[in-house]
Structure formats: structure tokens, C-alpha cells
Amino acid sequence: MTLILASTKLWWYVSRSAGIVGWALCAASVLWGMALSTRALGRKPSAPWLLDLHRFLAGLAVTFVGAHMVSLMLDPFVKFTLGDLLVPFASTQYKPNAVAWGIVAMYLLVAVEATSLLKKRIPARLWRGVHLTSYALYAFATVHLLTAGTDRFNPVLRWTVLTSVGAVVFFTAYRLVGPGRAASVRNPKRASAGAAASVGSDEATSGH
Numbered sequence: 001m002t003l004i005l006a007s008t009k010l011w012w013y014v015s016r017s018a019g020i021v022g023w024a025l026c027a028a029s030v031l032w033g034m035a036l037s038t039r040a041l042g043r044k045p046s047a048p049w050l051l052d053l054h055r056f057l058a059g060l061a062v063t064f065v066g067a068h069m070v071s072l073m074l075d076p077f078v079k080f081t082l083g084d085l086l087v088p089f090a091s092t093q094y095k096p097n098a099v100a101w102g103i104v105a106m107y108l109l110v111a112v113e114a115t116s117l118l119k120k121r122i123p124a125r126l127w128r129g130v131h132l133t134s135y136a137l138y139a140f141a142t143v144h145l146l147t148a149g150t151d152r153f154n155p156v157l158r159w160t161v162l163t164s165v166g167a168v169v170f171f172t173a174y175r176l177v178g179p180g181r182a183a184s185v186r187n188p189k190r191a192s193a194g195a196a197a198s199v200g201s202d203e204a205t206s207g208h
Contacts, residue, residue, distance in 0.1 A: 108140065
């Protein structure tokens, strides 16, 4: 009986796991991008793998978010349709507000990743504007994580979220009022050029 019950909840467990991993990857990508763009890792990180890791985390986040959505549709309890997962508030059967946060975060993730792949073919200003929405992506994905499921009561998850939020605040302050801002004041033209070149390392969600 226990085995049967566990099997019927399989997709729910898969969905929760994929969702948490997807959020973690978005958060990691955002934080890694901020570390690169604020020059917290050095004025000019030269190792190509530093930027490659940022891109890899974002691409992997898309994969896990996709797995999260597919497993939700396969779950026999809530029975989400594709429309429920693509249109905010389309379904009212399970926490529509919490789900809506996740849907918006998903669209932002797709937009950031798509424009990153098309970076050489689109205007730099467009790419940069979309890429900067990664901060909103991280915020929306975090709200979704903390409101959609029962895992929000897990102390490990709570501390992980709190730590990531603290890191985002730190890197933001580092750039606005810390050494990053000081560098800009000393050499505005060089800092401006450097920011334009390095913003490619700013994230996705994540995240997400």
C-alpha cells in the first residue's frame, strides 16, 4: 500500500525537486554574474571558464524549470494543463497567486537566456536591458519558491534563501557604494566601457 501511494506521488516529488534545483541554479547564476560584473573576483577575470560557468548555470536552470513544468502536468492530483502553466491566473485550483509568480519568472528566464544566445545578432542595448531583468527573475522565483509549496517550512531551504538574498544585497551594495563605485568615480570612461563589456556576466534567474 505504501509503495502504491509513493508511486502516485512520484511526479509531485519530481516537480518539487526540479523546482528547488531550478531556483538554486537561477540564484547561483545571478550571484556568479554579479560577482563577475562587480569585479569582486578581480578587475579583469581572464579565465574563460568563469563566464562559461555563468552561462552553464543559466542554461541548466532552464532545463530544470522545464522538468518542473512537465512533471506538474504529469502529476495526477493537481492536474495542471499547459495553459495553466503558461498563463498567470488561468487556473484557480492551486494557489493561483503563487503559481503566477512562477510563470512570470519562467518568462523572464526564457527571455534572458534567449537574448544571451542571440547576443551577437541583437542590439547591445536591448540585450543589456533584458539581461538586467535577471534581478526581477530572481525576486519572482524566490517569491514563488516560498509561497507555492510546503518546502518553504524546511529550515535548510529557508536559510539557503536567506543566504542568497544576503549575497544579492552585498553585491548590489558592493557595486553601488563599495569598491565598484569607487573605481567608476576614479575613471568614469574606463569604468563605463568595462561595465558594458562585463554586463554579459550579469545573470539570468538564476536565479531563478
